[in-house]
Amino acid sequence: MPKYCQKCGKELPQSTRGKYCQNCQRRSDGKLKSVLTTAASAALLAGGTVISIALRGKKL
Numbered sequence: 001m002p003k004y005c006q007k008c009g010k011e012l013p014q015s016t017r018g019k020y021c022q023n024c025q026r027r028s029d030g031k032l033k034s035v036l037t038t039a040a041s042a043a044l045l046a047g048g049t050v051i052s053i054a055l056r057g058k059k060l
């Protein structure tokens with residue numbers, strides 16, 4: 001039975017693992033990576049703000 005990409009409906013070769021074609025897999029990977037990067041930088045920013053506030057609080 002042929003498999004089809006669950007995102008774009010393209011027929012997948014038998015060797016393909018997972019539900020998506022390589023194209024969609026790559027795209028979702030990129031999205032995941034950018035989400036992780038955004039979350040990480042937001043966490044760093046928040047952490048830096050908390051630390052600077054804490055340091056400022058100590059100085060005062």
Ligand SMILES: [Zn+2]
Nearest residue numbers: 005008021024
């Ligand atoms: Zn696809």
